[in-house]
Amino acid sequence: MNHSPFTRIAPTMSALPSAGRHRLLCADRLVRLRRLLSAVFAVLITTLLILSTQTSLAATGDFQETPSLQEAVSKGELPPVAQRLPDQPLVVATEGTPGGRLTTLMAKAKDTRIMTVFGYARLVGYNKDLELVPDILQKVDVEEGRIFTLHLRPGMRWSDGEPFTTEDFRFWWEDVANNQELSPFGLPSVLLVNGKGPQFEVLDQYTVRYSWDEPNPDFLPALAAPSPTYIYLPFHYLKKFHPRYLSAEKMEALIKKKKKRNWMGVFLKYGHPYKQDNPDLPSLQPWVLRTEAPAERFLFVRNPYYHRVDSQGHQLPYIDEVMLDLASSSLIPAKTGAGESDLQARYLQMDNYTFLKEAEHRNNNRVLLWHSGTGSQVTLYPNMNCQDEEWRKLLQNRDFRRALSLGVNRHEINQAIYFGLGIEGGDSLLPDSPLYRARYRNAWAEYDPAQANRLLDGLGLTHRDSRNLRLLPDGRPMELIVHTTGEFTEETDVLALIKDTWQQLGILIHARPSEREVFRNRVFSGEACMSVFTGLPNALAHADMSPAQFAPTAQDQLQWPNWGKYYETSGGGEPPRLTSAQQLLDLFRQWRHTDDASEQMQIWQEMQQIYSNEVFSIGTVAGILQPVVVNRHLHNVPEHGYFNWDPQAFFGVYRMDQFWLDPDTPAVVPASTDQNSSADNSDSKAGKPTSSEGEP
Numbered sequence: 161m162n163h164s165p166f167t168r169i170a171p172t173m174s175a176l177p178s179a180g181r182h183r184l185l186c187a188d189r190l191v192r193l194r195r196l197l198s199a200v201f202a203v204l205i206t207t208l209l210i211l212s213t214q215t216s217l218a219a220t221g222d223f224q225e226t227p228s229l230q231e232a233v234s235k236g237e238l239p240p241v242a243q244r245l246p247d248q249p250l251v252v253a254t255e256g257t258p259g260g261r262l263t264t265l266m267a268k269a270k271d272t273r274i275m276t277v278f279g280y281a282r283l284v285g286y287n288k289d290l291e292l293v294p295d296i297l298q299k300v301d302v303e304e305g306r307i308f309t310l311h312l313r314p315g316m317r318w319s320d321g322e323p324f325t326t327e328d329f330r331f332w333w334e335d336v337a338n339n340q341e342l343s344p345f346g347l348p349s350v351l352l353v354n355g356k357g358p359q360f361e362v363l364d365q366y367t368v369r370y371s372w373d374e375p376n377p378d379f380l381p382a383l384a385a386p387s388p389t390y391i392y393l394p395f396h397y398l399k400k401f402h403p404r405y406l407s408a409e410k411m412e413a414l415i416k417k418k419k420k421r422n423w424m425g426v427f428l429k430y431g432h433p434y435k436q437d438n439p440d441l442p443s444l445q446p447w448v449l450r451t452e453a454p455a456e457r458f459l460f461v462r463n464p465y466y467h468r469v470d471s472q473g474h475q476l477p478y479i480d481e482v483m484l485d486l487a488s489s490s491l492i493p494a495k496t497g498a499g500e501s502d503l504q505a506r507y508l509q510m511d512n513y514t515f516l517k518e519a520e521h522r523n524n525n526r527v528l529l530w531h532s533g534t535g536s537q538v539t540l541y542p543n544m545n546c547q548d549e550e551w552r553k554l555l556q557n558r559d560f561r562r563a564l565s566l567g568v569n570r571h572e573i574n575q576a577i578y579f580g581l582g583i584e585g586g587d588s589l590l591p592d593s594p595l596y597r598a599r600y601r602n603a604w605a606e607y608d609p610a611q612a613n614r615l616l617d618g619l620g621l622t623h624r625d626s627r628n629l630r631l632l633p634d635g636r637p638m639e640l641i642v643h644t645t646g647e648f649t650e651e652t653d654v655l656a657l658i659k660d661t662w663q664q665l666g667i668l669i670h671a672r673p674s675e676r677e678v679f680r681n682r683v684f685s686g687e688a689c690m691s692v693f694t695g696l697p698n699a700l701a702h703a704d705m706s707p708a709q710f711a712p713t714a715q716d717q718l719q720w721p722n723w724g725k726y727y728e729t730s731g732g733g734e735p736p737r738l739t740s741a742q743q744l745l746d747l748f749r750q751w752r753h754t755d756d757a758s759e760q761m762q763i764w765q766e767m768q769q770i771y772s773n774e775v776f777s778i779g780t781v782a783g784i785l786q787p788v789v790v791n792r793h794l795h796n797v798p799e800h801g802y803f804n805w806d807p808q809a810f811f812g813v814y815r816m817d818q819f820w821l822d823p824d825t826p827a828v829v830p831a832s833t834d835q836n837s838s839a840d841n842s843d844s845k846a847g848k849p850t851s852s853e854g855e856p
Contacts, residue, residue, distance in 0.1 A: 222473050223241045223242050223245065223469065223473040223474075223475065224241070224472065224473045224474045224475075225240065225241050226241065226258050226462070226464075226474070226475055226480075227258060227259060228258070228259060228462070228480045229241075229462075229464055232464075238464055239321075241475050244317065244321075244464055244465045244475070245315070245465075245467065245469065245475065246298075246313035246314060246315040246316040246317075246467050247313065247314045247315040248298060248313060248314070249313070249467050249468060249469045249475075250294075250295060250313075250467055250468045250469070251468075251469055251470070251471060252468055252469070252470055252471070252476070252815070252818065253470075253471050254470050254471070254796065254815075254818045255470060255471070255472060256470065256474070256478040256795065256796060256818060256819075256820030257478065257820055257821075257822070258474055258475075258478050258479075258480070258820070259478070259479075259480055259820075259821065260478075260479055260480060260481075260820070260821035261479070261480060261481040261482070261483055261821075262479050262481070262482050262483070262502045262503060262794065262819070262821065263482075263483045263485060263500070263501055263502050264482065264483070264484060264485070264501050264502065264503050264504055264506075265484075265485050265486075265487050265492045265495055265496065265500065265501045265504055265506075265507070266484045266485070266486055266487075266506065266507075267486065267487065267488065267489040267492065267507060268486065269453050269454065269455070269458070269486065270435075271484065271486075271506075272435070272436040272437060272449060272453075272458050272484060273434055273435050273436050273437075274484075274506070274810075275436050275445065275447060275449070275460055275482065275484070276387075276433070276434050276435075276436055276445060277386045277387070277809045277810055277812055278809070278810060278811045278812060278816045279445040279446045279447060279812070279816065279817065280386075280809045280811075280812030280813065280815070280816070281295060281296060281444050281445045281446060281466075281467075281468075281817075282295050282296060282383060282384050282388055283295065283296045283297045283310065283383045283384075283388075283391075283392075284297060284300060284380050284383050284384050285384045285812075285813070286384050286807050286808070286809075286813050287813060288798070288801070288813050288814055288815075290700070290702065290705075290807060290808075290813070292380055292381070292384055296312075296313070296316070296324075296444055296467060297310050297311060297312060297313070298311045298312065298313045298314075299311045300380070302380075304375065304755070305375030305376070305377060305754075305755030306353075306371065306372045306373065306374055306375045306376060306755075307369065307370075307371045307372075308369065308370045308371075308376075308379060308380070309363070309367065309368075309369045310329075310367065310368050310369070310370075311366060311367055312324065312325065312326065312366040312367070312368075313366070313467060314365075314366050316465075316467055317465040318394055318396075318397075318442035318443065318444065318465065319442050319443045319444070319445075319448045319463040319464070319465055319466075320397075320442045320465075321464075321465060322394070322396045322397075322442065324444065325365050325366065326362045326363075326364070326365055326366060326367065326368045327365075327395050328392040328393060328394060328395050329360075329362070329368045329391060329392045330362055330368075330395075331392075331393055331395035331398070331399070332390065332391055332392050332393045333360045333391070335402055335404055336393060337351075337391075341422075341423075341424050342424055342427065342428075345728075345729040345730060345731075345732065346730055348382070348389050349713070349727060349728050349729075349730070350376075350378040350379060350382040350389055351370075351376075351379070351389070351391075352730070353372045353373065353374050353375075353376050353752060353753065354373070354374065354749075354753075355730065356372070356373065358370040358371055358372050358376075359371045359372075374753050375752070375753055375754055375755040376752065377704065377706070377751065377752060377754070377755055377760070378706050378708075378752055381705060381706055381807070382706075384807065385806065385807070385809075386805055386806055386807070386808075386809040386810070386812065387434055388434070390433060390434070393431060393433070394441065394442040396442075397440070397441065397442050398427065398430070398431045401414070401423070401426050401427045401430055401431065402423075402427060403423055411423050414426055436449050437449075437453060439451065439452055443463060444463070444466075444467070445463060446462065446463055446466050446468075446476060446477040446816070446817040447460035447461060447462060447463060447477065447479075447481075447482050448460060448461060448462075448463050455486075456485070456486050457483060457484065457485050457486065458483070458484040458486075459481060459482075459483055459484075460481065460482040460483075460484070461480065461481050462477055462479070462480050462481070463477075466817070468817060470818075476817045476818065477816070477817035477818075477819075478796075478817070478818065478819065478820035478821075479817075479819060479820060479821060485500070485501075489507045489647060489648075492504070492506075492507040492508070493507070493508055493509075493512040493515065493516070494515075496508065496516065496525075496789050497512075497515055497516050497519035497523070498519070498523065499519075499522070499523025499524070499525065499791075501789065501791075502790075502791040502793075502794055502821075503788075503789070503790055503791065503794060503797070503811075503819070504788070504789045505530070505786060505787065505788040505789070505803050505810070505811075506810075508786070508787045508788075508789065509648055509649075509650060509786075509787070510578065510784055510785055510786070510787065511649070511650075512787055513527065513529070513785075513787050516787055516789055524791065524792045524793070525789050525790065525791055525792065526789070526790045526791075526792055527787055527788070527789055527790075528787070528788040528789075528790060528797070528799060528800075529785040529786070529787060529788070530785070530786045530788050530800065530801045530802060530803045531783065531784075531785060531786065531800075531801070531802050531803070531804075532782070532783070532784050532785070532786050532802070532803060532804060533590065533698065533699050533700045533802040533803075533804030533808060534694045534695045534696060534697060534699055534782065534804065534805075535587040535588055535589065535590070535695030535696025535697075535699040535777075535779060535782060536585075536586070536587040536588075536694070536695030536696070536777075536779030536780055536781065536782045537578075537582065537650065537694065537695070537780065537781055537782060537784045538573075538650055538651055538654040538655075538692060538694070538695075538780050538781070539587050539692065539693060539694060539695035539777050539778060539779050539780065540564070540568075540642070540658070540690060540691075540692050540777065540778040540780075541683075541690065541691045541692070541693065541718035541719045541777050541778075542555040542561055542564070542689070542690055542719060542776075542777075542778070543555065543683060543686065543688055543689050543690060543691065543718065543719065543720075543721070544556045544719060544720050544723075544737075544738070544741075545686055545720055545721055545722040545723065545734075546686045546687075546688065546689040547685070547686035547687060548689055550632045550633055550634050550636070551632070551640070551689045552689075553633075554619070554632075555689065555690075556737065556738060557619065558740070558773075558774050558775065559615045559618065559619055560615070560616070560619060561774070561775040561776070561778070562604045562612075562615055562775050563611075563612040563613075563615040563616050563619075563665070564612075564662070564667075564775075564778055565586065565604045565605060565775045565778045566604060566606065566607065566608045566609070566611050566612035566615070567607075567609055567612045567658075567661050567662050567664075567665045567667075568605075568607065568658055568661060568662075568778060568780060569607040569657065569661050570584040570585065570605060570607065570780055570781060571584055571607065572607075572657055572661075573654055573657050573658075573780050573781055574781045576653075576657065577650065577653050577654060577657075577781075578781055578784055581783075581784070581785065582781035582782060582783050582784050583601070583781065583782045583783040584605070584780075584781055585601035585602055585605045585779060585781075585782070586600070586601055586602070586603055586604065586605040586772055586775065586777075586778070586779040587695040587696055587777040587778065587779030588600045588601040588696070588699070588768065588771075588772055588779065588782075589601075589696070589699045589700070589701060589768065590699040590700055590782060590783060592700055593699060593700045593701050593702070594702060594703070595701055595702070595703060595761070595764050595765070595768070597765070597768065599772075600768045600769065600771075600772040601772070601779075601782075603772040603773055603775075604772070604773075604775050605779070607661070609661065609664060609665060612665055613665060616630065616665060616666070620633070621638070621666075624666055625637050627668075628666060629663075629666050629667070629668055630665075630666035630667060637668070638666060638667045638668065639667075639668045639669075639670065640667060640668070640669045640670070640689060640690055641669070641670050641671075641672050641688070641689065641690070642655060642669050642670065642671050642672065642690045642691065642692055643672050643673075643674065643679055643682055643683065643688040643690070643691040643692070644671055644672065644673045644674075644679070644691070644692050644693075645673065645674070645675070645676045645679050645693070646673025646674060646675075647676070651671075651692050652671060654692075654780055655669065655671050655692060658780075669690075671692075679691070680716065683718050683721055684715060684721045684722075684725075686721075686722070691718050693718060695777060695779050695782065696709050696710075696777075697709055697804075697805050697806040698804075698806040698807055699782065700802065700804070700807075701764070703757060703760040703761040703764050704757065704760060705807065706748075706751070706752075707747075707748055707751055707763065707764050707767050708748060710744055710748070710767040710768065710770075710771045711727075711741075711744035711745045711747070711748040711767065712724045712726070712727060712736050712741050712744070712745055713727045713728065713745070713748060714727070714728050715728055715729075715733065718777075719776050719777055720736070720741060720776075721733070722734045723735065723736045723737075723741060727745065738774075740770055740774045741776075743770055744767055744770055744771065747763050747766055747767050747770075748763075748767070750763055751763040751764070751767075786803040788801075788803060791821075793821050793822040794819055794820070794821055795819065795820050795821075795822065796818045796819045796820055797814070797819055798814050801814055
């Protein structure tokens, strides 16, 4: 087997004489330099080819008008395509045919926000190789890891045809981010370094600059996130809802008309681009909403001013319309198998695979198997901020968390539920990540009830009741409610197996399902002492990606919501009470203050070691396959991929705007068009959105 020089020398480096270490390090650096130069050369060639195509298209104006827009152009309702595009559109090396409608199934009206994720138009975004590249921006200049100069595409427009300029960035900075009424907690945490925000400058109509005193490696990844940090908003539209640009009399009348308590309620109702709940809000996404809620079907139509084109001069997206049909999550697998969805992965799981595969020939679908990129398919989260004092003390004790982890029979779970196909272990990175180390996944993850019992006895939990349940220090039996979203059967099945093995330790658990918003609120308030959800959102990380998932940095982290809120809001919630949690937060801050690759790598490893050793979340099995059902007339959908929230944005990094339908063979028509039959919006356990807490 061949090994890279780095892999070969890393385990024995400290044992070598200094001269030997120097020679091997030099050799390693030479190899890496050659690889870097080769990669840079390849990127340069690709860039030159793209620039050549861009220059040619821009010079000749040889763009192809979209057939569905031709009539509007002929009537003068839309300008020709060459006038709708930026001066230098983003040219992508792909081919397809414009037209058609794609239908997909969702479970609730709030799922309209998924189109921001699927569409994945970002200032900068990840490609399928998880490299950050300019998208809406023409380019980004980065100096010392702390000065970011963003260059917009001259001539680019919002979906309503109004110019997209630095005025939209100024508006967000001055009138939203730094408005105490709209942003009472101040700037987003990713824009703070050592508690200080950036210096913001408008250099010209198409150039803005953000400068920090120290490096901010979080900045660009935050702009590329599935739920991105928005640093711009459509000024020309939203100024109608802001008191700086509206008289007091008109604002008061608007508040009364919209039935809101104050102007902030009006502004936030109409000005949230991620939610996709306002058809009038101008957008930069490939498809824009055309249906007002409440509804049972939501129509998204192509953005005629979208900034991407293919190498033949066709404006993207290829697909004219995307229809989101609502159905109960329990019915989505059956409806997908009946051919009522052209592209479906959400609310499907591995135990639907056999049924979906058997239905392929009946409705002209293909069933692909992608991978999940989460740290664990089903993960238990001890809430160290729960209200119950006795449970809180135990859950904050690492020996108790270790005992719980040692009491999980992951091999049984893997064999019984995942056909032995999963990766057993704790909630950690996956082998495909360059940061993966087996010891982190294996830490405290072997089924060892004897050691678990010793740890529990060592905590003084030796008294038991007539049912053989251990007693808490206050005399109550150790019965623990595990809160779930109740959205899929996997959680129930895994918890049933864990219930058996934990009961042998003297701990009895009961599952309590609730609607997702209720579930989150119970965790945030501390009512829930333990919850279950998917594991680490990004288990495929690189060292230049944020390790925030390992530290208390956000309220939606289920193991420490109040500690995360403290960081996220710069003072809300409460600071971490555990030394190990504070160490993780300190390491995360160190990562944010450096742009040195080797230092970032070292910080990642230290954080993984602490996190796995402390067992802040209890993973089970990872690497589970995800069914992706694709209509056979839908092209450019990759055969293999990761259906994952962060950073893939589900279909986002695979560029859904490049998917296209064969115009000669229309998509399968659903067997039933009764909208009421798909309107059941109740919770269900049959389908599961593969996601993290940040997901819609």
